[in-house]
Amino acid sequence: MQPFTYERATSVTEAIASVSKHPNAKFIAGGTNLLDLMKLGIERPTHLVDISRLPLNEIETQPDSSMRIGAQVTNSDLAVHPHVRTHFPLLTQALLAGASGQLRNKASVGGNLLQRTRCAYFYNTHTPCNKRVPGSGCAAIGGFNRANAILGTSTSCIAVHPSDMAVAMTALGAQIETTNATGQTRKLGIGDLYRLPGTTPQIETSLTPGEMIVAVHLPPPPRGKQVYRKVRDRASYAFALVSVAAIVEQRNGRVASSRVAFGGLAPRPWRAEATEQMLRNGKAEPATFSAAAERALAEARTEGSAAFKLELARRTLRQTLAIAAT
């Protein structure tokens, strides 16, 4: 591992100033992804600013059931928070489907959003990877890519975003609150946080240098039943091959409203808005869900060993919609 210096920040302002001052500095919170990447020499920061003790671990709730979640709330604490369990069960289900108990105890909300892909070639420093070494090529294209993306890909990168939590937050319409190096705060929709790979897969978010996620805002929960389904190679401690976050409001046998987001299929949590439009006012029955599944995957590009994901995603979506519509 490359030598680095370390400091523990006592305020958001101090942390951002320090990261901005040191070239090649990084924030570290739970470290559940960053430390692995540092040990492998994939991330090589020369200075770490520990933000895990900052006062960003509050969960605030409002009478309309909306909430503000501090970026340093752990995944475990968020999953079992009574307000989340009552009003956002989708989020609890997604969080508990992720990683292991020990990792969830350390992993922060902000870190979960910013975790990096688990593409096997990204972690193998002996293979080309445009995300790790820009311009070197992509070993996953034409390689063993069964866990890679089929939506939102480019000819430079077909990696998937690995988070479960972010998929649920996408369906719930989360907004991300940040503070930047000049002290300005902004809120951006979670869909605007992530960039598609294009020709620069190494740039994964729209955050500016030194900008820190300080909180996540969830608007009042949408009407309807919330369901998170995750399909993976083993029952626990595995990333999604396909996951679906679905919220369906059923009235008189018809879909009054819905929210749909995929995980495990794209470089970012993938909101299927066209599918939501298509579901609206449709009969809450298998034929509607099948048509919605076809629509949701219409732009999928499958190749090599990831081709099975197309049918797996259709089936997972159909099943999840059927459960959410009951």
Ligand code: SF4
């Ligand atoms: Fe690297 Fe992306 Fe290709 Fe994986 S898919 S090898 S992360 S460029």
